[in-house]
Amino acid sequence: MLENEATLEIQHLVSEFKPGDGDLLAALHKVQHHYGYVPKIAMRVVARQLRLSEARVYGAATFYSEFRLIPPPRTLVGWCSGPACRFKGGEHVRKALEAELGIGMGENTGDDKLGLHLAQCNGTCEHAPQIWVDGKVVGPLDAAKTVRLARELKEQP
Amino acid sequence: MPSYDDLRATAEPAWHAVAMPSRPLFVVSLNTSSIASGAEATLAALRELGASGGFDVTATGDTGVSWAEPVVEVRRPGGPAVLYGNVTAEAAPAFARAAVSGIAREHAIGIIDGPAREGVPALADLDWYRLQVRWMMRNCGVIDPEDIAHYIARDGYATFLRCAAMDRDELIQVVTGSTLRGHSGSFFSTGTKWKFLKDARAEPKYLVCNADEGDPGAWVNRVIMESDPHLILEGMLIASYASGATYGWIYLRDEYPLANRRMNMAIAQARERGILGENALGTGVRFDVEVVRGAGAYVCGDETGLISSINDMRGMPRIKPPFPAQQGVLEKPTNVNNVETYAAAATLLRIGADEFSNVGTEANRGTKMFTVSGAVARTGCLEVPFGTKVSELLDAAGGIAGGLAFKAMQQGGPLSGLLPAHVAAGLPLEPEPFRPLGAGMGGGGIVFVDETACVIDLNNMVSWFLEDESCGRCTTCRGGNQRMYEIFRRTARGEAHPADPQLLESLSATFQYSNCFHGSLSPVIMNNTMKYFRDEYDAHAVEHRCPAKACPGLIRYVVEHQAAAVADAAAICPARAFVQDAGAWAIDDAKCIRCHACKDVAPEAIAIVDKFADAAPPPASPLATIAPETVRVQARP
Numbered sequence A: 001m002l003e004n005e006a007t008l009e010i011q012h013l014v015s016e017f018k019p020g021d022g023d024l025l026a027a028l029h030k031v032q033h034h035y036g037y038v039p040k041i042a043m044r045v046v047a048r049q050l051r052l053s054e055a056r057v058y059g060a061a062t063f064y065s066e067f068r069l070i071p072p073p074r075t076l077v078g079w080c081s082g083p084a085c086r087f088k089g090g091e092h093v094r095k096a097l098e099a100e101l102g103i104g105m106g107e108n109t110g111d112d113k114l115g116l117h118l119a120q121c122n123g124t125c126e127h128a129p130q131i132w133v134d135g136k137v138v139g140p141l142d143a144a145k146t147v148r149l150a151r152e153l154k155e156q157p
Numbered sequence B: 001m002p003s004y005d006d007l008r009a010t011a012e013p014a015w016h017a018v019a020m021p022s023r024p025l026f027v028v029s030l031n032t033s034s035i036a037s038g039a040e041a042t043l044a045a046l047r048e049l050g051a052s053g054g055f056d057v058t059a060t061g062d063t064g065v066s067w068a069e070p071v072v073e074v075r076r077p078g079g080p081a082v083l084y085g086n087v088t089a090e091a092a093p094a095f096a097r098a099a100v101s102g103i104a105r106e107h108a109i110g111i112i113d114g115p116a117r118e119g120v121p122a123l124a125d126l127d128w129y130r131l132q133v134r135w136m137m138r139n140c141g142v143i144d145p146e147d148i149a150h151y152i153a154r155d156g157y158a159t160f161l162r163c164a165a166m167d168r169d170e171l172i173q174v175v176t177g178s179t180l181r182g183h184s185g186s187f188f189s190t191g192t193k194w195k196f197l198k199d200a201r202a203e204p205k206y207l208v209c210n211a212d213e214g215d216p217g218a219w220v221n222r223v224i225m226e227s228d229p230h231l232i233l234e235g236m237l238i239a240s241y242a243s244g245a246t247y248g249w250i251y252l253r254d255e256y257p258l259a260n261r262r263m264n265m266a267i268a269q270a271r272e273r274g275i276l277g278e279n280a281l282g283t284g285v286r287f288d289v290e291v292v293r294g295a296g297a298y299v300c301g302d303e304t305g306l307i308s309s310i311n312d313m314r315g316m317p318r319i320k321p322p323f324p325a326q327q328g329v330l331e332k333p334t335n336v337n338n339v340e341t342y343a344a345a346a347t348l349l350r351i352g353a354d355e356f357s358n359v360g361t362e363a364n365r366g367t368k369m370f371t372v373s374g375a376v377a378r379t380g381c382l383e384v385p386f387g388t389k390v391s392e393l394l395d396a397a398g399g400i401a402g403g404l405a406f407k408a409m410q411q412g413g414p415l416s417g418l419l420p421a422h423v424a425a426g427l428p429l430e431p432e433p434f435r436p437l438g439a440g441m442g443g444g445g446i447v448f449v450d451e452t453a454c455v456i457d458l459n460n461m462v463s464w465f466l467e468d469e470s471c472g473r474c475t476t477c478r479g480g481n482q483r484m485y486e487i488f489r490r491t492a493r494g495e496a497h498p499a500d501p502q503l504l505e506s507l508s509a510t511f512q513y514s515n516c517f518h519g520s521l522s523p524v525i526m527n528n529t530m531k532y533f534r535d536e537y538d539a540h541a542v543e544h545r546c547p548a549k550a551c552p553g554l555i556r557y558v559v560e561h562q563a564a565a566v567a568d569a570a571a572i573c574p575a576r577a578f579v580q581d582a583g584a585w586a587i588d589d590a591k592c593i594r595c596h597a598c599k600d601v602a603p604e605a606i607a608i609v610d611k612f613a614d615a616a617p618p619p620a621s622p623l624a625t626i627a628p629e630t631v632r633v634q635a636r637p
């Protein structure tokens, strides 16, 4: 897409948001919902729309862990870093995932097929230790189950 | 706009149709926990079965019984209402056949509305329920949270109407006099905060509902939002009348999409009926509210971080004063309360100060919601009187699972503390007894820890979180947490320095100078564990041994028996660490990442041994060569 074409599209996307009204988070969420991440150019458009400096928008976009600055993988695997998961072998699950996929938290595989995301407990601790595959809870896991699951995910077309 | 009586008149038939159905009604709990257990599939399966099976199906929020999700209640004309658990989609056909005309014994948890029968106990007699006083949770798992009619038919918004007829100072006085204090873990008098806002001079005034619930292991707020969203709105409406606030924000963490959807639905339904807006139910109260979706930042739970976040900034906490009641959202006077605090205020005013004070302790009347998780047999959310003992809560949760010993309790998230079993068990659940222990009670998340856990590993988890979530504004917190995490990491690697305990102590003394509580409370768990589990620190640092065999640098995975299963272990190893020599398997320790996968598939053949049982330990980390004397910090004057 051409840069000004993209600009127009984003402008349209965030046109409902107003300066001085506490809309920055909502605007960034809307951009991320549309593109799967927050492209740099969107920060400029959002800044203009909300009459904020680009630095301020960039500061916010990079402050919150849920905003992605790179395109999302096709399948996002969230790993729960919470206490119930930890006590039941969550670290084993993390190591197995990272080793089998060859990436760390916050990274995508080279083909952008899979990505890992460091996630926080959402109170579904009865499934600990768990991961979320595209938002769906999978657990309780152990390292061996995790390795098998990761291999299946890698095999997916 | 319709009057309250009109609303009530239309709401009652809708509620009666599900409360006293004319044919069997299956009520499926739909909440984040149950959905993780497959409740959506259960709902779909039951709907299909019901179409030809002579029963209806509807949904509710969360009973708190995470330990038996998917949970289904069956209400039957002429029969008892029964709560059932573990109703998966696969189990649904057989379950429905039995439950439609009798009691499906294999799934029964308890009889909701009467005594035990057919060998199924009354719900009220179960350990899980016996302690509970479900005041705030009275609609949880009972009404459909997506239908305002249910809430209204059960006296919803009647409390607000009554309050709006009271004198505002008298109303605030009732709240202050009730001992109600912030349920977030702040335990600051709610009435006093409302009065601050009322007395603030600038206009307009705002309310914030803190639904950021960032403490890992806590989901109390989620249960209320997913089960009874109007209770929160009613609490906010009451606070708006009392304080003169005209607009509000519900700051809701990104991890709770279902709560977000239900809160937004509740707001839309309340607006449609003239409950939110220019003239709430004809009382003259003007109040509206919107949901702000957070984006994953623990410090946005701190009220000043939260306000920065709504104000289009990075969610960095700042020094107080100015307090939110002086300068909050959009620089205007603002009151921030937790979700449960608004729910508790509405509940207190519904039942009246007298009855409210019959439950709880002298200093803390009423009830508190808790979520229990970790090493317990039953994970879930319950509401108990203040002053309930930790051991009683643990019993309700079925004790420690698997016959293991109770080692510790980690309550209230990473800033509240970790106490050993012998101290924790007898503690009454209210804030005061925790303080002399150098701990806090926190906002309701309680994670139980069994004997298999390692205290250093636990500190690694906590300090990683604290370092990752520090906003970075003050060096004390940012650098302090980096150093604390570094020390725990090297301890887990087996490279602890003999001076580390002193370094931790001086860090602990430094943290108090942080800008906000994230920093100043960061050393709480470290302090608690240094005090109560010093032997484990020494085992790691001095003996180079991890008693729980968890810390990666102090253990080794070895092939103990050349069994057939070892080939499976080698195949599962994601680090390709297995080597075969003359038919015998071994694990290349340099490659092994301690992920445990091999032991999962070959538990008998693979053993975990102390790495330095007979080898020399590694040299202490050079990072720690600063003389401890040079980093001593003066106690605060």
Ligand SMILES: Cc1cc2nc3c(=O)[nH]c(=O)nc-3n(C[C@H](O)[C@H](O)[C@H](O)COP(=O)(O)O)c2cc1C
Binding pocket: B181, B182, B183, B184, B185, B186, B187, B188, B190, B210, B211, B212, B213, B214, B215, B298, B299, B300, B301, B302, B303, B304, B336, B337, B338, B339, B341, B342, B516, B517, B518
């Ligand atoms: C780092 C940090 C995180 C916090 N997280 C939350 C939170 O997730 N939810 C919450 O209600 N309060 C949280 N608080 C407390 C709030 O600052 C504030 O005291 C609270 O919302 C007041 O509500 P209450 O009066 O109802 O207790 C946090 C405080 C700190 C320092």
Ligand code: FES
Binding pocket: A080, A081, A082, A083, A084, A085, A086, A121, A122, A123, A124, A125, A126, A128, A129, A130, B216, B217
């Ligand atoms: S700790 Fe992982 S879901 Fe709660």
